[in-house]
Amino acid sequence: MLKEFKEQRLNEIQELRSMGIEPYPYKFEKELTAREIREKYDYLQAGEVLESEKLSFAGRVMSIRHHGKTAFFHMKDDTGRIQAYIRADSVGKEKMDLFKRHVKIGDFIGVRGFPFKSKTGELTIYVQEYTLLSKALRPLPEKWHGIKDKEIIYRQRYLELIVSDEAVERFKKRFKAVRVIREFLNSRGFIEVETPILHYVTGGAEARPFVTHLNVFDIDMYLRIAPELYLKRLIVGGFEKIYEIGKNFRNEGISYKHSPEFTSIEIYQAYADYNDMMDLTEELIVEVVKRTCGTLKISYQGKEIDFTPPWKRVRMRDFLKEKLGVDILEDPDEVLLEKLEEHGIELEIKNRAHLIDKLRDLVEEELVNPTFIIDHPVVISPLAKRHREDPRLTERFELIIFGREIANAFSELNDPVDQYQRFLEQAKMREEGDEEAHMMDLDFVRALEYGMPPTGGLGIGLDRLFMFITDSPTIRDVIPFPIVKPQKFEEEEAEFEGGFEE
Numbered sequence: 001m002l003k004e005f006k007e008q009r010l011n012e013i014q015e016l017r018s019m020g021i022e023p024y025p026y027k028f029e030k031e032l033t034a035r036e037i038r039e040k041y042d043y044l045q046a047g048e049v050l051e052s053e054k055l056s057f058a059g060r061v062m063s064i065r066h067h068g069k070t071a072f073f074h075m076k077d078d079t080g081r082i083q084a085y086i087r088a089d090s091v092g093k094e095k096m097d098l099f100k101r102h103v104k105i106g107d108f109i110g111v112r113g114f115p116f117k118s119k120t121g122e123l124t125i126y127v128q129e130y131t132l133l134s135k136a137l138r139p140l141p142e143k144w145h146g147i148k149d150k151e152i153i154y155r156q157r158y159l160e161l162i163v164s165d166e167a168v169e170r171f172k173k174r175f176k177a178v179r180v181i182r183e184f185l186n187s188r189g190f191i192e193v194e195t196p197i198l199h200y201v202t203g204g205a206e207a208r209p210f211v212t213h214l215n216v217f218d219i220d221m222y223l224r225i226a227p228e229l230y231l232k233r234l235i236v237g238g239f240e241k242i243y244e245i246g247k248n249f250r251n252e253g254i255s256y257k258h259s260p261e262f263t264s265i266e267i268y269q270a271y272a273d274y275n276d277m278m279d280l281t282e283e284l285i286v287e288v289v290k291r292t293c294g295t296l297k298i299s300y301q302g303k304e305i306d307f308t309p310p311w312k313r314v315r316m317r318d319f320l321k322e323k324l325g326v327d328i329l330e331d332p333d334e335v336l337l338e339k340l341e342e343h344g345i346e347l348e349i350k351n352r353a354h355l356i357d358k359l360r361d362l363v364e365e366e367l368v369n370p371t372f373i374i375d376h377p378v379v380i381s382p383l384a385k386r387h388r389e390d391p392r393l394t395e396r397f398e399l400i401i402f403g404r405e406i407a408n409a410f411s412e413l414n415d416p417v418d419q420y421q422r423f424l425e426q427a428k429m430r431e432e433g434d435e436e437a438h439m440m441d442l443d444f445v446r447a448l449e450y451g452m453p454p455t456g457g458l459g460i461g462l463d464r465l466f467m468f469i470t471d472s473p474t475i476r477d478v479i480p481f482p483i484v485k486p487q488k489f490e491e492e493e494a495e496f497e498g499g500f501e502e
Helices: 002-018 034-041 093-102 150-155 157-163 165-187 228-237 274-293 316-324 333-342 352-364 416-431 442-449 462-469 489-499
Strands: 055-067 070-077 080-087 108-117 123-134 211-214 219-223 241-249 261-270 297-300 303-306 312-315 371-374 396-401 404-411 455-461
Touching: 002 093, 034 055, 034 070, 034 080, 034 108, 034 123, 055 080, 055 123, 080 093, 080 108, 093 123, 150 157, 157 165, 165 241, 165 274, 165 462, 228 241, 228 261, 228 442, 228 455, 261 274, 261 462, 274 371, 274 396, 274 404, 274 455, 274 462, 297 462, 312 316, 316 352, 316 371, 333 352, 404 462, 416 442, 455 462
Parallel strands: 080 123, 312 371
Antiparallel strands: 055 070, 055 108, 070 080, 108 123, 211 219, 241 261, 261 455, 297 303, 371 396, 396 404, 404 455
């Protein structure tokens, strides 16, 4: 079916070229978007014509209704859809016949004409001339929602964007949120910076890295799991307020809230601590939600999340003691392990850090509205400064929304001796089989030895935040081209062909 369809379209292209018509011209002067046309002329009354106003528009043809010597059709650009009307006594019989024969759903065309409101009250472009701009060789899906396999949507995101206005708006919302973040931070004196994606040593998070090979030096390198240690090197070098928005890569599983490739923002401010970063996190996310959703009370998957500040702040030790009856500072490992086993949790690695992490995972689901979990034990916070009131703890917080970690931040550890000892402890954990433990980064320790001022640092997982503002159930719905299991092209074609309509 698809093969015959493509052959038919290729024959059409040959026919057009034999007539001196190029089906893929270079340019068209598009003056207005669909949204601008609606905003400018929506005041017209049903049946009213504005022949004195000339306009040009271009987009993809999404539907056509032929009526003898006339036709109504809808065109789409990235701001929406608009109706157009063409008739033989306006464009001429030859051009009308050409339109009927060669302009099909999926093609791009440019039109020039004037606006009017149809008798049913729909704003419409009266076409006086048109130009074929791109001939589609494939048909659009008959019914997009009839495609059950989300993997096809993720592999061929361009198809979802073509047929689903909602998908276009979802990604526009994501990209607007990134712009809001930049505007917010730039207005406060932060400088956007760039750091390497290829790392000699991984650091800045507990994760399994992707390994690659640099031929020129014949060495293995790693795709970054976090930009943290390089950003702090910039603080050592004299920058005081910086941020980076970029990709991180972690060789881990895929789930509704995990992607091996994801986008984060990390922010560092000299002479600040984790209390300052809590305030900054709250103010930044409130601004993003307000400007993208228009309200601070949003509906996510049928439940309300209230972003209205101030947000609740809870000490991790007190939270776990209240919810699980364990004391993560005083109770021995056996008690923590027994509590996990009560909840059916089995661990391969049973060091204290993993025990505490798994206990935390058990209760975070209960937190729906934004909540700061603060003051984590040193054993699970190798890059955070010890708490000024209790050296067993660190000045660290995680922001939990709807049971998911959205942000992680510290009063940054700037004592090089303490940092070196923490790296040694992490190295020991790696030797015991923990592939996610931090590697020893001696150059970072050396940088700290030159002196780093008191610093507050913050990382936010942007994809998870964007899930909330777009009401998306899975992280892959907000990543334009997420990682999916590969499939042979021929298999994908055979699987998808049944969803086509000529």
